[in-house]
Amino acid sequence: MNWDVRDYIARVQAAGQLKEIKGADWDLEIGCLTSLLSKQDNCPAIIFDEIKDYPKGFRLLTAPTSNPVTLCITFGLPVISNTLELLEVLRQKLPVWQGAASANLPTVVKSGPVMENVYSGKDIDLFKFPTPRWNELDGGRYIGTGDAIITRDPDDGWTNVGTYRVMVHDKNTLGFHMSPGKHGRIHYEKLHARGKPCPIAVSIGHHPLVYRVGCLEFSPGIEYGLLGAIAGSPVPVIQEDITGLPIPADAEAVIVGWCPPNEFREEGPFGEWTGYYASKGRPAPIINVERIYHRNNPVMLGSCNAIPPHEDSYYHSVMRSTVIYSEMIQAGIPDVRAVWLSNVGGRLLITLSIKQRYAGHAKQAALIASQSTVGAYMGRYVIVVDEDIDPTDTQEVLWALCTRSDPEKDIDIIRRAWSTPLDPIIRKPATAFMNSRAIIDACKPYEWMDEFPQEIKIDEAVAARVMQKWGDILKS
Ligand SMILES: Cc1cc2nc3c(=O)[nH]c(=O)nc-3n(C[C@H](O)[C@H](O)[C@H](O)COP(=O)(O)O)c2cc1C
Ligand SMILES: [Mn+2]
Secondary structure (H helix, E strand, O other): OOOOOHHHHHHHHHOEEEEEEEEOOOOOOHHHHHHHOOOOOOOEEEEEEOOOOOOOOOOOEOOOOOOHHHHHHHHHHOOOOOOOHHHHHHHHHHHHHHHHHHHHEEEEEEEOOHHEEEEHHHHHHHHHOOOOOOOOOOOOOEEEOOEEEEEEEEOOOOEEEEEOOOOEOOOOOEEEEEOOOHHHHHHHHHHHHHHOOEHHHHEEOOOHHHHHHHHOOOOOOOOHHHHHHHHHHOEEEOOOOOOOOEEEEOEEEEEEEOOOOOEEEEEEEEEEEOOOOOOEEEEEEEEEEEEEEEOOOOOOOOOOOOOOOOOHHHHHHHHHHHHHHHHHHHHOOOOOEEEEEOOOOEEEEEEEEEEEOOOOOHHHHHHHHOOOHHHOOOOEEEEEEEOOOOOHHHHHHHHHHHHOOOOHHEEEEEEEEEEEOOOOOOOOOOOOEEEEEEEEEEEOHHHHHHHOOOOOOHHHHHHHHHHHHHHHHHHH
């Protein structure tokens, strides 16, 4: 695969999946346009050019994976436009990719397109990039949304690539937020505990696959290798001068610097994927920027949150469902038919369908899903349904919930689980971010499922006969 985002743009354009918008204002208009377009079904990728106050050519890409076609192009897969089929392909591929990660570690190269422009010292100006203020109450302009932040574990040396929000404080200072437990945060906390600054590289423009892997919960340090495995060719990286961190050679723009211990500046609020401004502005770590690298006419990658579904909802439903499914298999849960994260609730609402094989099967499946790497962090509800229910069909799920579960015996609560300041239900300020989980067994009761009331089904032969006789009326 070609690691150049411009190759991705050419491909989505050729597939009729690119909307070009000229003349939008970085101040709220880019965010508003992205939000409105992503409310439509099958939102294409969107590229903004001639952004107000910025030279033509300094572009911003949003909604890179908001429908099955653009998602397949991002992953270098043959295009599949049906989500259930795509889920099937991904759930077969993901374990293969994960297994191939260690054989696809990045290759170090001397130089690359990202080195076309290099700024240090007084020449550093973060306002050079057309960074949006995405939503009205955002505490500033967020340059890092579709980003990939590269950090290294000071003890074991593994490199992380993660997506975390980044705000511009001034021309050479950034603020950022990493939730407790996130890999990047573990890295800076280890160094800060020793009184040392943490080196950080923030890529703000790259092939969307980099960001799409960066925003998923995986085992520590797998991201670069996983990217190589998915793409079928390792990521070429440059060992960056100042931090020594490996940065993608084909990135569009990378900002590097140091996050000092004990220095904080007010960051946020930020309109989050939940549809809320999660927290008020509060002190957060900073990055003192030492250098900026960027290609000529860079293409930034951005993401705009809104009340869901929004531009990110489709991707998270598909990929996080795939990751949970894969972990269920690894944990040895038999007969999991499908897993689906709601496109409105995201990880807050996970539904899985199983073919009940033994007493307790449903509970086991639900507990594992709830504490899988994706489900453990800021989950809320897990619903288990029988195999005849399609978890992607909200109406079917609600029907099963309403008719096959009995709250008194079918709802269990897990207490003090891993949450985050992003969780709207946690009142701030808080000392620890924990929440509870409801595990709902909406399967037919195992011990008498064979006696469970018969559902009303339409006989296929009758349906065919009726269609033949009254097809006109039925179709009109
Ligand atoms: C657009 C976007 C922005 C995100 N911003 C943050 C953030 O600011 N802080 C955070 O902790 N996680 C954020 N996440 C979620 C993380 O990317 C995700 O949990 C990822 O697994 C973190 O990487 P890690 O597992 O290597 O720590 C964001 C995800 C997306 C898609
Ligand atoms: Mn990680």
